[in-house]
Amino acid sequence: MIRLYDTALSAVTPLETREAGKVSMYVCGPTVYGPPHLGHGRFSLVFDILRRYLLWSGSEVSYVSNITDIDDKILQRATQEGRDWTELAREYEQIWYSAMDAIGVMRPDHDPHATQYVEQMVQLISDLIHKNAAYVTPDGVYLSVEQVDGYGLLARQSLDEMMTGGGDRVIVGEGHKHHPADFVLWKFAKPGEPAWPSPWGEGRPGWHTECVVMSLDLLGDGFDLHGGGMDLAFPHHENERAQAVALGRSFAGHWMHNGFVEVGGEKMSKSLNNFTTLVDLIEAHDPRAYRLVVLGSHYRSPVEVTDSTIVAAENALDRLDSLARRVAQIDPAELAGAEPDTQAMRAFQEQMNNDLDTPATSAQIFGLVTDINRALDAGDGGRIVGPLIAAWQQILEAVGLEVFGHADQVPEEILALAARRDQAREAKEWATADALRDQIHAAGWLAEDSPTGTQVRLA
Protein backbone atom coordinates (compact mmCIF):
# COMPACT_ATOMS: atom_id res chain seq x y z
CA MET A 1 0.00 0.00 0.00
CA ILE A 2 1.21 3.48 -0.77
CA ARG A 3 2.34 5.64 2.10
CA LEU A 4 1.89 9.39 1.77
CA TYR A 5 2.57 12.39 3.95
CA ASP A 6 -0.63 13.53 5.60
CA THR A 7 -0.70 17.25 6.34
CA ALA A 8 -3.26 16.72 9.10
CA LEU A 9 -0.95 14.34 10.94
CA SER A 10 2.41 15.79 9.89
CA ALA A 11 3.55 12.27 9.16
CA VAL A 12 3.85 9.75 6.38
CA THR A 13 1.09 7.21 6.82
CA PRO A 14 -0.48 4.50 4.69
CA LEU A 15 -3.22 5.73 2.40
CA GLU A 16 -6.15 3.92 3.95
CA THR A 17 -9.07 3.75 1.57
CA ARG A 18 -12.76 3.25 2.26
CA GLU A 19 -12.84 0.34 -0.12
CA ALA A 20 -9.93 -1.91 -0.90
CA GLY A 21 -8.56 -1.32 -4.36
CA LYS A 22 -10.49 1.91 -4.85
CA VAL A 23 -9.16 5.40 -4.36
CA SER A 24 -11.34 8.46 -4.37
CA MET A 25 -9.45 11.70 -4.69
CA TYR A 26 -10.34 15.35 -4.93
CA VAL A 27 -7.83 17.88 -6.12
CA CYS A 28 -8.64 21.56 -5.99
CA GLY A 29 -8.68 22.92 -9.50
CA PRO A 30 -8.22 26.38 -10.93
CA THR A 31 -10.19 29.57 -10.66
CA VAL A 32 -10.51 30.40 -14.31
CA TYR A 33 -9.71 34.11 -14.48
CA GLY A 34 -6.35 33.98 -16.23
CA PRO A 35 -3.93 31.62 -17.90
CA PRO A 36 -2.48 28.90 -15.69
CA HIS A 37 1.12 29.35 -14.57
CA LEU A 38 3.84 26.88 -13.67
CA GLY A 39 2.51 26.53 -10.13
CA HIS A 40 -0.76 25.17 -11.45
CA GLY A 41 1.26 22.96 -13.73
CA ARG A 42 3.17 21.46 -10.85
CA PHE A 43 0.19 20.42 -8.76
CA SER A 44 -1.50 19.08 -11.86
CA LEU A 45 1.53 17.00 -12.72
CA VAL A 46 2.09 15.80 -9.17
CA PHE A 47 -1.44 14.54 -8.82
CA ASP A 48 -1.48 13.20 -12.35
CA ILE A 49 1.61 11.15 -11.55
CA LEU A 50 0.01 9.87 -8.36
CA ARG A 51 -3.18 9.04 -10.20
CA ARG A 52 -1.39 7.23 -13.00
CA TYR A 53 0.73 5.31 -10.55
CA LEU A 54 -2.34 4.21 -8.59
CA LEU A 55 -4.02 3.14 -11.81
CA TRP A 56 -0.91 1.31 -12.91
CA SER A 57 -0.85 -0.43 -9.53
CA GLY A 58 -4.30 -1.76 -10.25
CA SER A 59 -6.39 0.61 -8.16
CA GLU A 60 -9.65 1.93 -9.38
CA VAL A 61 -9.30 5.69 -9.13
CA SER A 62 -12.08 8.19 -9.01
CA TYR A 63 -10.50 11.56 -9.67
CA VAL A 64 -12.43 14.77 -9.19
CA SER A 65 -11.05 18.22 -9.82
CA ASN A 66 -13.21 21.28 -9.90
CA ILE A 67 -13.38 24.42 -11.99
CA THR A 68 -14.12 27.54 -9.98
CA ASP A 69 -16.09 29.54 -12.48
CA ILE A 70 -17.62 32.13 -10.18
CA ASP A 71 -15.34 34.20 -8.03
CA ASP A 72 -14.52 37.81 -7.23
CA LYS A 73 -11.44 37.64 -9.42
CA ILE A 74 -13.42 36.53 -12.41
CA LEU A 75 -15.88 39.37 -11.93
CA GLN A 76 -13.09 41.86 -11.41
CA ARG A 77 -11.30 40.81 -14.54
CA ALA A 78 -14.48 40.77 -16.61
CA THR A 79 -15.28 44.30 -15.46
CA GLN A 80 -11.77 45.42 -16.33
CA GLU A 81 -12.04 43.98 -19.79
CA GLY A 82 -15.61 45.10 -20.18
CA ARG A 83 -17.00 41.72 -21.02
CA ASP A 84 -19.27 39.01 -19.83
CA TRP A 85 -17.87 37.08 -16.88
CA THR A 86 -19.30 33.73 -17.98
CA GLU A 87 -17.62 34.06 -21.34
CA LEU A 88 -14.32 34.97 -19.68
CA ALA A 89 -14.53 31.96 -17.39
CA ARG A 90 -15.31 29.68 -20.29
CA GLU A 91 -12.38 30.98 -22.30
CA TYR A 92 -9.88 30.42 -19.52
CA GLU A 93 -11.30 27.01 -18.82
CA GLN A 94 -10.55 26.08 -22.41
CA ILE A 95 -7.04 27.44 -22.07
CA TRP A 96 -6.66 25.44 -18.88
CA TYR A 97 -7.61 22.17 -20.50
CA SER A 98 -5.55 22.70 -23.62
CA ALA A 99 -2.53 23.35 -21.38
CA MET A 100 -3.34 20.22 -19.37
CA ASP A 101 -3.59 18.21 -22.57
CA ALA A 102 -0.25 19.57 -23.73
CA ILE A 103 1.57 18.52 -20.56
CA GLY A 104 -0.14 15.16 -20.63
CA VAL A 105 -2.37 15.54 -17.59
CA MET A 106 -5.33 13.18 -17.77
CA ARG A 107 -8.75 14.75 -17.64
CA PRO A 108 -10.53 14.31 -14.31
CA ASP A 109 -13.29 11.74 -14.12
CA HIS A 110 -15.50 14.62 -13.00
CA ASP A 111 -14.86 18.34 -13.21
CA PRO A 112 -17.69 19.97 -11.28
CA HIS A 113 -18.25 23.66 -11.84
CA ALA A 114 -19.12 25.93 -8.96
CA THR A 115 -21.97 27.53 -10.89
CA GLN A 116 -23.62 24.13 -11.29
CA TYR A 117 -23.66 23.59 -7.55
CA VAL A 118 -25.06 26.84 -6.22
CA GLU A 119 -28.35 25.29 -5.09
CA GLN A 120 -26.58 22.58 -3.19
CA MET A 121 -24.29 25.15 -1.63
CA VAL A 122 -27.30 27.14 -0.47
CA GLN A 123 -28.66 23.95 1.06
CA LEU A 124 -25.40 23.27 2.87
CA ILE A 125 -25.24 26.81 4.20
CA SER A 126 -28.81 26.46 5.47
CA ASP A 127 -27.83 23.33 7.30
CA LEU A 128 -24.92 25.15 8.88
CA ILE A 129 -27.21 27.93 10.03
CA HIS A 130 -29.62 25.38 11.51
CA LYS A 131 -26.76 23.88 13.43
CA ASN A 132 -25.86 27.34 14.73
CA ALA A 133 -22.51 27.09 13.06
CA ALA A 134 -23.21 29.97 10.68
CA TYR A 135 -24.87 33.35 10.96
CA VAL A 136 -26.14 36.12 8.74
CA THR A 137 -24.64 39.62 8.70
CA PRO A 138 -25.47 42.65 6.57
CA ASP A 139 -22.99 41.59 3.90
CA GLY A 140 -23.27 37.84 3.88
CA VAL A 141 -23.37 34.56 5.74
CA TYR A 142 -20.39 33.50 7.81
CA LEU A 143 -19.17 30.34 9.41
CA SER A 144 -18.37 30.59 13.08
CA VAL A 145 -14.99 28.95 13.43
CA GLU A 146 -15.25 28.80 17.20
CA GLN A 147 -17.97 26.19 16.72
CA VAL A 148 -15.55 23.92 14.94
CA ASP A 149 -13.61 21.27 16.77
CA GLY A 150 -9.97 21.36 15.96
CA TYR A 151 -10.04 24.43 13.79
CA GLY A 152 -6.41 25.02 12.81
CA LEU A 153 -5.61 21.36 12.18
CA LEU A 154 -4.25 22.01 8.71
CA ALA A 155 -2.81 25.40 9.59
CA ARG A 156 -0.98 23.59 12.41
CA GLN A 157 -1.89 26.43 14.65
CA SER A 158 -4.64 27.03 17.14
CA LEU A 159 -7.12 29.80 16.56
CA ASP A 160 -5.44 31.88 19.27
CA GLU A 161 -2.03 31.41 17.75
CA MET A 162 -3.34 32.43 14.39
CA MET A 163 -4.74 35.60 15.81
CA THR A 164 -1.58 36.75 17.53
CA GLY A 165 0.12 37.89 14.37
CA GLY A 166 -1.11 38.15 10.90
CA GLY A 167 0.67 41.29 9.85
CA ASP A 168 -1.30 44.03 8.25
CA ARG A 169 -3.96 42.11 6.40
CA VAL A 170 -7.36 43.60 6.04
CA ILE A 171 -9.92 41.42 7.72
CA VAL A 172 -12.78 40.85 5.34
CA GLY A 173 -16.15 41.59 6.78
CA GLU A 174 -14.77 42.97 10.01
CA GLY A 175 -17.29 44.68 12.19
CA HIS A 176 -20.06 42.21 11.64
CA LYS A 177 -18.14 39.03 12.21
CA HIS A 178 -18.27 37.29 15.54
CA HIS A 179 -14.65 36.26 15.28
CA PRO A 180 -11.96 37.65 12.97
CA ALA A 181 -11.31 34.18 11.55
CA ASP A 182 -14.91 33.56 10.57
CA PHE A 183 -15.12 33.18 6.84
CA VAL A 184 -17.77 33.98 4.29
CA LEU A 185 -20.07 31.27 2.95
CA TRP A 186 -22.40 33.51 0.99
CA LYS A 187 -21.81 37.01 -0.30
CA PHE A 188 -24.73 39.30 -0.95
CA ALA A 189 -24.70 40.74 -4.43
CA LYS A 190 -24.02 44.37 -5.04
CA PRO A 191 -25.88 46.04 -7.88
CA GLY A 192 -24.76 44.67 -11.24
CA GLU A 193 -23.17 41.56 -9.79
CA PRO A 194 -24.37 38.10 -10.72
CA ALA A 195 -26.78 36.72 -8.17
CA TRP A 196 -28.44 33.50 -7.21
CA PRO A 197 -31.43 33.30 -4.90
CA SER A 198 -31.05 32.26 -1.29
CA PRO A 199 -33.20 32.45 1.86
CA TRP A 200 -30.97 35.28 3.14
CA GLY A 201 -30.82 37.37 0.02
CA GLU A 202 -29.47 37.18 -3.51
CA GLY A 203 -25.79 36.61 -3.82
CA ARG A 204 -23.03 34.20 -4.68
CA PRO A 205 -21.19 31.50 -2.79
CA GLY A 206 -17.86 31.99 -1.08
CA TRP A 207 -14.92 30.01 -2.40
CA HIS A 208 -14.61 27.51 0.43
CA THR A 209 -18.08 26.07 0.14
CA GLU A 210 -17.97 24.70 -3.39
CA CYS A 211 -15.28 22.13 -2.76
CA VAL A 212 -17.04 20.69 0.30
CA VAL A 213 -20.29 20.34 -1.57
CA MET A 214 -18.82 18.97 -4.76
CA SER A 215 -16.37 16.55 -3.17
CA LEU A 216 -19.02 15.10 -0.88
CA ASP A 217 -21.55 14.94 -3.69
CA LEU A 218 -19.32 13.16 -6.17
CA LEU A 219 -17.11 11.09 -3.88
CA GLY A 220 -19.25 10.72 -0.80
CA ASP A 221 -18.57 11.11 2.90
CA GLY A 222 -15.17 10.06 4.09
CA PHE A 223 -13.56 10.05 0.67
CA ASP A 224 -9.94 9.04 0.59
CA LEU A 225 -7.67 11.84 -0.45
CA HIS A 226 -7.84 15.59 -0.77
CA GLY A 227 -5.02 17.47 -2.37
CA GLY A 228 -3.75 20.75 -3.67
CA GLY A 229 -0.90 23.22 -3.40
CA MET A 230 0.67 23.94 -0.03
CA ASP A 231 -0.95 27.36 0.07
CA LEU A 232 -4.38 25.80 0.02
CA ALA A 233 -3.85 23.98 3.31
CA PHE A 234 -4.80 27.17 5.01
CA PRO A 235 -7.27 28.75 4.70
CA HIS A 236 -9.00 26.91 1.88
CA HIS A 237 -8.77 23.33 3.05
CA GLU A 238 -9.01 24.30 6.68
CA ASN A 239 -12.30 26.02 5.92
CA GLU A 240 -13.63 23.18 3.83
CA ARG A 241 -12.93 20.86 6.69
CA ALA A 242 -14.49 23.30 9.13
CA GLN A 243 -17.78 23.16 7.25
CA ALA A 244 -17.80 19.39 7.11
CA VAL A 245 -16.95 19.14 10.80
CA ALA A 246 -19.66 21.64 11.70
CA LEU A 247 -22.12 19.50 9.77
CA GLY A 248 -20.93 16.38 11.49
CA ARG A 249 -19.90 14.79 8.24
CA SER A 250 -16.83 12.76 7.65
CA PHE A 251 -14.52 14.49 5.23
CA ALA A 252 -11.18 13.69 3.58
CA GLY A 253 -9.28 10.78 5.05
CA HIS A 254 -5.88 11.99 3.93
CA TRP A 255 -4.56 15.47 3.14
CA MET A 256 -1.82 15.93 0.63
CA HIS A 257 -0.12 19.17 -0.38
CA ASN A 258 2.63 19.83 -2.86
CA GLY A 259 5.42 22.39 -2.55
CA PHE A 260 5.81 25.52 -4.57
CA VAL A 261 7.46 26.36 -7.81
CA GLU A 262 10.12 28.94 -7.13
CA VAL A 263 11.97 31.51 -9.11
CA GLY A 264 15.20 32.73 -7.61
CA GLY A 265 14.19 31.17 -4.30
CA GLU A 266 10.82 32.87 -4.16
CA LYS A 267 7.40 31.36 -4.58
CA MET A 268 6.00 31.80 -8.05
CA SER A 269 2.71 33.58 -7.69
CA LYS A 270 0.43 35.95 -9.42
CA SER A 271 0.75 38.54 -6.71
CA LEU A 272 4.55 38.61 -6.96
CA ASN A 273 4.19 38.82 -10.70
CA ASN A 274 7.12 36.48 -11.19
CA PHE A 275 5.20 33.80 -12.99
CA THR A 276 5.63 32.08 -16.31
CA THR A 277 2.46 30.79 -17.87
CA LEU A 278 2.09 27.20 -18.85
CA VAL A 279 1.12 28.39 -22.29
CA ASP A 280 4.50 30.14 -22.72
CA LEU A 281 6.34 27.07 -21.52
CA ILE A 282 4.53 24.82 -23.94
CA GLU A 283 5.18 27.11 -26.86
CA ALA A 284 8.87 27.50 -26.17
CA HIS A 285 9.77 24.01 -24.96
CA ASP A 286 9.04 20.34 -25.10
CA PRO A 287 6.10 20.02 -22.67
CA ARG A 288 7.47 16.69 -21.44
CA ALA A 289 10.40 18.58 -19.96
CA TYR A 290 8.21 19.97 -17.19
CA ARG A 291 7.05 16.51 -16.17
CA LEU A 292 10.66 15.42 -16.01
CA VAL A 293 11.51 18.39 -13.78
CA VAL A 294 8.58 17.53 -11.51
CA LEU A 295 9.62 13.88 -11.38
CA GLY A 296 13.18 14.83 -10.49
CA SER A 297 12.23 16.68 -7.32
CA HIS A 298 10.14 15.48 -4.40
CA TYR A 299 6.57 16.74 -4.53
CA ARG A 300 6.77 18.37 -1.11
CA SER A 301 9.98 20.23 -1.82
CA PRO A 302 10.15 23.56 -3.53
CA VAL A 303 11.46 23.37 -7.05
CA GLU A 304 13.26 26.00 -9.05
CA VAL A 305 11.80 26.24 -12.53
CA THR A 306 13.52 28.56 -14.95
CA ASP A 307 14.45 28.50 -18.55
CA SER A 308 17.72 26.79 -17.79
CA THR A 309 16.20 24.00 -15.70
CA ILE A 310 13.68 23.35 -18.46
CA VAL A 311 16.38 23.32 -21.11
CA ALA A 312 18.44 20.92 -19.00
CA ALA A 313 15.40 18.66 -18.81
CA GLU A 314 14.91 18.87 -22.55
CA ASN A 315 18.49 17.73 -23.04
CA ALA A 316 17.89 14.88 -20.63
CA LEU A 317 14.81 13.99 -22.65
CA ASP A 318 17.04 13.64 -25.72
CA ARG A 319 18.88 10.89 -23.96
CA LEU A 320 15.62 9.08 -23.33
CA ASP A 321 14.43 9.52 -26.89
CA SER A 322 17.80 8.33 -28.20
CA LEU A 323 17.33 5.07 -26.39
CA ALA A 324 13.74 4.84 -27.55
CA ARG A 325 14.96 5.17 -31.13
CA ARG A 326 17.59 2.57 -30.52
CA VAL A 327 15.02 0.20 -29.06
CA ALA A 328 12.76 0.79 -32.04
CA GLN A 329 15.53 -0.51 -34.30
CA ILE A 330 15.62 -3.85 -32.52
CA ASP A 331 13.93 -6.75 -34.25
CA PRO A 332 10.64 -7.15 -32.32
CA ALA A 333 11.11 -10.91 -32.33
CA GLU A 334 14.11 -10.48 -30.06
CA LEU A 335 12.06 -8.67 -27.44
CA ALA A 336 8.86 -10.63 -27.80
CA GLY A 337 7.55 -12.06 -24.59
CA ALA A 338 10.06 -10.29 -22.38
CA GLU A 339 8.66 -9.74 -18.90
CA PRO A 340 9.69 -6.57 -17.05
CA ASP A 341 12.71 -7.16 -14.88
CA THR A 342 11.24 -8.07 -11.49
CA GLN A 343 13.98 -6.47 -9.44
CA ALA A 344 13.58 -3.16 -11.24
CA MET A 345 9.82 -3.24 -10.88
CA ARG A 346 10.00 -4.07 -7.21
CA ALA A 347 12.40 -1.17 -6.63
CA PHE A 348 10.10 1.10 -8.56
CA GLN A 349 7.09 0.21 -6.44
CA GLU A 350 8.99 0.54 -3.19
CA GLN A 351 10.10 4.03 -4.15
CA MET A 352 6.71 5.19 -5.29
CA ASN A 353 4.98 3.69 -2.28
CA ASN A 354 7.39 5.60 -0.08
CA ASP A 355 5.63 8.95 -0.20
CA LEU A 356 5.90 9.12 -3.97
CA ASP A 357 9.68 9.12 -4.22
CA THR A 358 9.80 10.20 -7.84
CA PRO A 359 13.40 11.48 -7.60
CA ALA A 360 14.46 7.88 -7.04
CA THR A 361 12.34 6.83 -9.98
CA SER A 362 13.87 9.52 -12.14
CA ALA A 363 17.33 8.24 -11.21
CA GLN A 364 16.17 4.71 -11.93
CA ILE A 365 14.90 5.65 -15.37
CA PHE A 366 18.30 7.07 -16.29
CA GLY A 367 20.07 4.18 -14.64
CA LEU A 368 18.12 1.80 -16.85
CA VAL A 369 19.07 3.85 -19.90
CA THR A 370 22.71 3.25 -19.10
CA ASP A 371 22.15 -0.44 -18.38
CA ILE A 372 20.23 -0.98 -21.57
CA ASN A 373 22.70 0.93 -23.73
CA ARG A 374 25.54 -1.02 -22.22
CA ALA A 375 23.85 -4.35 -22.86
CA LEU A 376 23.07 -3.29 -26.40
CA ASP A 377 26.67 -2.16 -26.96
CA ALA A 378 27.79 -5.56 -25.73
CA GLY A 379 25.65 -7.15 -28.41
CA ASP A 380 23.23 -8.87 -26.12
CA GLY A 381 20.71 -10.80 -28.14
CA GLY A 382 17.70 -9.61 -26.18
CA ARG A 383 17.80 -12.15 -23.38
CA ILE A 384 19.11 -9.76 -20.76
CA VAL A 385 18.10 -6.52 -22.33
CA GLY A 386 14.53 -7.52 -23.08
CA PRO A 387 13.34 -7.47 -19.46
CA LEU A 388 15.21 -4.24 -18.81
CA ILE A 389 13.58 -2.56 -21.76
CA ALA A 390 10.19 -3.84 -20.71
CA ALA A 391 10.75 -2.49 -17.19
CA TRP A 392 11.92 0.84 -18.52
CA GLN A 393 8.85 1.18 -20.70
CA GLN A 394 6.49 0.21 -17.91
CA ILE A 395 7.98 2.70 -15.50
CA LEU A 396 7.77 5.47 -18.06
CA GLU A 397 4.17 4.63 -18.69
CA ALA A 398 3.32 4.46 -15.00
CA VAL A 399 4.55 8.01 -14.43
CA GLY A 400 3.13 9.32 -17.68
CA LEU A 401 6.41 10.18 -19.36
CA GLU A 402 6.27 9.63 -23.09
CA VAL A 403 9.38 8.88 -25.12
CA PHE A 404 9.59 9.06 -28.87
CA GLY A 405 11.35 6.26 -30.69
CA HIS A 406 9.57 6.59 -33.97
CA ALA A 407 11.38 7.91 -36.99
CA ASP A 408 10.57 11.48 -37.90
CA GLN A 409 8.72 12.18 -41.10
CA VAL A 410 11.67 13.03 -43.28
CA PRO A 411 11.03 14.91 -46.54
CA GLU A 412 11.98 13.20 -49.79
CA GLU A 413 14.70 15.69 -50.68
CA ILE A 414 16.42 15.15 -47.35
CA LEU A 415 16.25 11.38 -47.79
CA ALA A 416 17.76 11.84 -51.24
CA LEU A 417 20.67 13.76 -49.72
CA ALA A 418 21.13 10.98 -47.18
CA ALA A 419 21.19 8.39 -49.96
CA ARG A 420 23.81 10.35 -51.85
CA ARG A 421 25.82 10.63 -48.65
CA ASP A 422 25.75 6.86 -48.28
CA GLN A 423 27.06 6.49 -51.83
CA ALA A 424 29.83 8.99 -51.15
CA ARG A 425 30.77 7.16 -47.98
CA GLU A 426 30.74 3.89 -49.82
CA ALA A 427 33.22 5.40 -52.25
CA LYS A 428 35.17 6.88 -49.34
CA GLU A 429 34.64 10.36 -50.73
CA TRP A 430 34.69 11.90 -47.30
CA ALA A 431 34.61 15.53 -48.34
CA THR A 432 31.48 14.96 -50.40
CA ALA A 433 29.89 12.96 -47.61
CA ASP A 434 30.62 15.68 -45.07
CA ALA A 435 29.31 18.38 -47.36
CA LEU A 436 26.06 16.46 -47.73
CA ARG A 437 25.84 16.07 -43.99
CA ASP A 438 26.27 19.84 -43.62
CA GLN A 439 23.61 20.38 -46.22
CA ILE A 440 21.19 18.14 -44.34
CA HIS A 441 22.02 19.93 -41.13
CA ALA A 442 21.45 23.32 -42.71
CA ALA A 443 17.96 22.14 -43.61
CA GLY A 444 17.26 21.47 -39.93
CA TRP A 445 18.05 17.78 -39.75
CA LEU A 446 20.70 15.62 -38.16
CA ALA A 447 22.50 12.95 -40.17
CA GLU A 448 23.93 10.15 -38.08
CA ASP A 449 25.69 6.99 -39.13
CA SER A 450 24.14 3.69 -38.30
CA PRO A 451 24.73 0.08 -39.34
CA THR A 452 21.99 0.51 -41.92
CA GLY A 453 23.31 3.75 -43.37
CA THR A 454 22.61 7.39 -42.68
CA GLN A 455 19.80 7.98 -40.22
CA VAL A 456 18.06 11.33 -40.36
CA ARG A 457 16.18 12.95 -37.53
CA LEU A 458 15.05 16.42 -36.54
CA ALA A 459 17.77 18.61 -35.16
Next chain:
RNA sequence: GGCGACGUGGCCGAGUGGUUAGGCAGAGGCCUGCAAAGCCUUGCACAGGGGUUCGAUUCCCCUCGUCGCCUCCA
Protein backbone atom coordinates in the same frame (compact mmCIF):
# COMPACT_ATOMS: atom_id res chain seq x y z
C1' G B 1 5.11 38.15 16.85
C1' G B 2 3.22 32.71 16.04
C1' C B 3 3.89 28.21 13.20
C1' G B 4 6.71 25.57 9.55
C1' A B 5 10.52 24.51 5.96
C1' C B 6 15.33 25.04 4.21
C1' G B 7 20.79 26.30 3.28
C1' U B 8 24.39 19.94 -0.86
C1' G B 9 29.73 20.27 -6.06
C1' G B 10 29.11 25.51 -12.18
C1' C B 11 23.42 24.86 -12.30
C1' C B 12 18.98 21.76 -11.00
C1' G B 13 18.15 18.12 -7.37
C1' A B 14 17.94 13.31 -3.98
C1' G B 15 19.80 10.93 0.18
C1' U B 16 22.42 8.76 4.26
C1' G B 17 25.77 8.00 11.00
C1' G B 18 31.05 4.89 7.91
C1' U B 19 30.02 2.49 0.85
C1' U B 20 28.23 6.14 -6.56
C1' A B 21 21.85 9.43 -6.04
C1' G B 22 20.33 11.22 -10.75
C1' G B 23 20.05 15.05 -14.61
C1' C B 24 22.31 19.32 -17.23
C1' A B 25 26.85 21.65 -18.25
C1' G B 26 32.61 20.74 -18.20
C1' A B 27 37.28 17.67 -18.82
C1' G B 28 39.85 13.12 -20.59
C1' G B 29 39.41 8.40 -23.09
C1' C B 30 37.09 4.32 -26.20
C1' C B 31 34.26 3.81 -30.61
C1' U B 32 33.93 6.58 -35.57
C1' G B 33 37.06 8.07 -42.09
C1' C B 34 35.52 12.67 -39.22
C1' A B 35 31.20 13.32 -36.47
C1' A B 36 26.65 12.19 -33.85
C1' A B 37 24.74 8.64 -30.58
C1' G B 38 26.57 5.26 -26.97
C1' C B 39 30.13 3.46 -23.31
C1' C B 40 34.21 4.31 -19.63
C1' U B 41 36.82 7.73 -16.37
C1' U B 42 36.69 12.38 -13.88
C1' G B 43 35.14 16.84 -10.36
C1' C B 44 38.46 20.22 -1.62
C1' A B 45 29.84 18.99 -2.28
C1' C B 46 27.20 18.97 1.91
C1' A B 47 26.32 27.65 5.29
C1' G B 48 29.59 28.74 9.84
C1' G B 49 30.93 27.43 15.04
C1' G B 50 30.57 24.07 18.99
C1' G B 51 29.00 19.14 20.94
C1' U B 52 27.69 13.64 20.97
C1' U B 53 30.37 9.47 18.48
C1' C B 54 35.58 5.03 16.98
C1' G B 55 33.47 7.96 12.86
C1' A B 56 28.64 13.40 11.03
C1' U B 57 26.95 16.12 5.25
C1' U B 58 23.50 12.93 8.07
C1' C B 59 22.00 13.43 15.51
C1' C B 60 22.03 17.79 19.39
C1' C B 61 23.02 23.15 20.49
C1' C B 62 24.25 28.03 18.85
C1' U B 63 25.16 31.71 14.97
C1' C B 64 24.35 33.59 10.13
C1' G B 65 21.28 33.47 5.87
C1' U B 66 16.93 32.23 2.85
C1' C B 67 11.92 31.01 2.09
C1' G B 68 6.71 29.77 3.12
C1' C B 69 1.85 30.17 5.88
C1' C B 70 -0.82 33.32 9.58
C1' U B 71 -7.74 34.43 5.57
C1' C B 72 -5.62 37.02 -2.76
C1' C B 73 -2.67 32.73 -3.90
C1' A B 74 -1.69 25.82 -6.77
